[in-house]
Amino acid sequence: MVQVDAIKAFDDNYIWVIKDPTSSSCWVVDPGDEKPVLDYLNQQNLTLEGILVTHHHWDHTDGIAPLLTSFPHLPVYGPKNGKYQGITRPLVEHDTITLAGITLKVIATPGHTLDHICYVNNEVAFTGDTLFNAGCGRLFEGTPEQMWHSFNKLLSLPNSCQVYCTHEYTLANLAFAHAVDPNNLALTEYHQQAQKLRQGGRSTIPTTIGQQKAINPFARAAKADILTYTPIEFISNDSTPEAHFAALRKWKDNF
Ligand SMILES: [Zn+2]
Numbered sequence: 722m723v724q725v726d727a728i729k730a731f732d733d734n735y736i737w738v739i740k741d742p743t744s745s746s747c748w749v750v751d752p753g754d755e756k757p758v759l760d761y762l763n764q765q766n767l768t769l770e771g772i773l774v775t776h777h778h779w780d781h782t783d784g785i786a787p788l789l790t791s792f793p794h795l796p797v798y799g800p801k802n803g804k805y806q807g808i809t810r811p812l813v814e815h816d817t818i819t820l821a822g823i824t825l826k827v828i829a830t831p832g833h834t835l836d837h838i839c840y841v842n843n844e845v846a847f848t849g850d851t852l853f854n855a856g857c858g859r860l861f862e863g864t865p866e867q868m869w870h871s872f873n874k875l876l877s878l879p880n881s882c883q884v885y886c887t888h889e890y891t892l893a894n895l896a897f898a899h900a901v902d903p904n905n906l907a908l909t910e911y912h913q914q915a916q917k918l919r920q921g922g923r924s925t926i927p928t929t930i931g932q933q934k935a936i937n938p939f940a941r942a943a944k945a946d947i948l949t950y951t952p953i954e955f956i957s958n959d960s961t962p963e964a965h966f967a968a969l970r971k972w973k974d975n976f
Contacts, residue, residue, distance in 0.1 A: 832868025
């Protein structure tokens with residue numbers, strides 16, 4: 722069983738820590754800032770053994786070079802041919818890495834950026850800025866078709882799989898989800914639950930794949946009636962899941 726801890730960074734980022742329960746070793750995912758990572762390692766008395774990167778954005782990578790000053794020989798896993806130059810263990814789809822007694826598979830998830838990868842197995846998924854709790858990453862580089870395809874790779878994981886995304890955007894995402902899908906009871910119930918968690922200063926992450934299928938409008942884009950409440954200006958003539966996904970993403974960008 723994998724152990725995952727959260728380190729908070731910036732306003733709403735999580736740097737995920739994968740801990741080895743049998744030793745003091747740990748790995749971090751997307752360290753955008755070194756300071757909270759160093760504080761965490763000191764407090765927990767843990768040794769950093771490696772860094773995993775999902776994509777090139779600064780808030781996922783800016784802490785890497787400073788961390789390498791303290792730990793010069795750390796492997797830095799990340800996308801092959803991505804824009805971030807500091808990857809020392811380049812990865813492509815279907816590669817696997819074993820750490821902390823678990824094996825993670827790499828899946829290519831272009832959409833938010835073209836270099837985006839996720840690290841997954843049947844128990845956990847580190848989804849970066851691709852799949853968020855109740856939402857999805859903005860399409861800075863890829864197309865809606867690419868992102869929908871990437872989403873489907875994640876949605877094919879077991880319902881019980883725990884999803885660790887990088888941002889605590891959940892309440893804002895839920896407000897949009899409610900506008901898309903106002904009659905979804907599971908969504909209404911979860912919205913109340915998430916509000917309570919946030920009011921208590923608690924995280925809404927991890928979520929699960931099963932929960933995302935129930936509440937995330939982007940994960941539900943294949944539903945024939947998902948655009949019932951979407952303003953007409955965002956809708957195309959096409960009725961494919963990809964076109965639904967594109968309409969929802971356009972609306973969210975203007976929400
Ligand atoms: Zn990003």
